[in-house]
Amino acid sequence: MTAIAEAQEPAPNLDWWRGGVIYQIYPRSYQDSNGDGIGDLAGITERLPYVASLGVDAIWISPFFTSPMKDFGYDVSDYRDVDPMFGTLADFDELVATAHRLGIRVMIDLVLSHSSDEHPWFRESRASRYNPKRDWYVWADPKPDGTPPNNWLSIFGGPAWQWDTRRQQYYLHNFLVSQPDLNFHNPDVQDALLDVARFWLDHGVDGFRLDVINFYFADRYLRDNPALPPERRNAHIAPQVNPYNHQEHIYSKNQPENLVFLKRFRDLLDEYPGAAAVGEVGDAQLGMEILGQYTREGEGVHMCYAFDFLAADPLTARRIVDVFDHMDRVAPDGWACWALSNHDVTRHMTRWHLGDQAARCYATLIQTLRGSVCLYQGEELGLTESLVAYEDLRDPYGIEFWPEFAGRDGCRTPMVWEASNSNGGFSRGKPWLPVAPEHLGKSVSDQEKLPDAMLHHYRRVIAMRSAHEALRSGVQRDTVATGDVLSFTREGAGERVFAAFNLGGRTDTIPAPAGLWLPIEGVGGSELNDGAGGLILGPWEYVLLRATG
Structure with a gap:
């Protein structure tokens, strides 16, 4: 464990996020503290001195709420508690307190657009058409021929509608069948979700990463999406083999009512000095335009998570210029949060076939661009995408589209802390996903000993950004x-x-x-x-x- 001096709790600086560096932690794969092969909150707390040594401003922790884990925490069955596999609410409070002592802010991943089908809200909603939560989710009658109410598609494959025999209606699911979409047109739903955000703010979090922020509202009239011409299709949000790319999703997401809800969310955040939010905009065609709308000063979230540098296309000088030119046109006052890798895409070392020198160049580049920065765990070690055998796959997305698309498990394999055993210091038990053998030689302990290692390069460029306000904001x-x-x-x-x-x-x-x-x-x-x-x-x-x- 890296030893560093403790810092005071983060000052209530309303602008800490502007140009800040946020380190994403995927809790299942960061550090296992109890030997069950799954990372947990106590493990994250154990490794916080290492995180502080990177010089980042904040951590973003992917979901750890109570969940059946069909989408590994992005299907929430209790928004106000910690899933036992990750620990307890007391463990989370200790994590926050430790992070604050080390000068690190804590952001958590809120999944508001949908819940698990095991959430009590959905169980009540699906029980009948006449109960108090009957319209807390998006329900619709079938067409006269019994088919779904419109042509909307799920990102995870197939129609975005599932028939429910209890209500004799379809419910909307933009992702897995087990992830029904909440009905944001109902003000009671909005109030309940804002109460969830307040619960975690009262537990000391410094903000949120808001999952698929542009999916909150669906068109109230459930109109069909138009076809998307082949020349406009890309795979920024879904793999090319997914027919989701064949539609222009103008009715199933990106609705204007979202701006009103985001103002309510921002007003809540402003009650907590220094609290900030970054919204994930899941849209391959209109992402930058939405970023501009959603980050208007005081009206929405502070920053939006941009997908422009997460695509498979090589990140050339020309493409970066085009991205910033486009942003200047459609979102001149918007604020992006740039990332090269995350838990949903192939790691950029593999995606762009980078050598060590190229990886260092990109690591420096992202720290010099206008906007905030998200780093994904292991990126600072130069980790590549893992090759996960089909029999070891856990991601339902990869299982559905195998072999043309291997899913997201390859970027979610455990963090490597040391090379002394096949588990890389991640766990005393069998890891939930195999540790990539090629990662062991890039472990934290090995790189700490090498002054010119990738890990130290990341520390230097993060420190450079912090030292120069021109680069930060x-x-x-x-x-x-x-x-x-x-x-x-x-x-x-x-x-x-x-x-x-x-x-x-x-x-x-x-x-x-x-x-x-x-x-x-x-x-x-x-x-x-x-x-x-x-x-x-x-x-x-x-x-x-x-x-x-």
């Missing part, structure tokens, strides 16, 4: 792609920083910035090489300069 100007080289300036708090990254495999030259500049030290960038033709950068080299006048 300043404006971003002159974002340009010159061949494979991305360059831009960041300005704020009286300082100006110039950044250039060669995101390709050949040496390239760009014009040197006008004025007097000095290299920013300690981040492992290339030496300043100002040739007669400009600034020369070799493959995957980058340079960061600060203006001196």
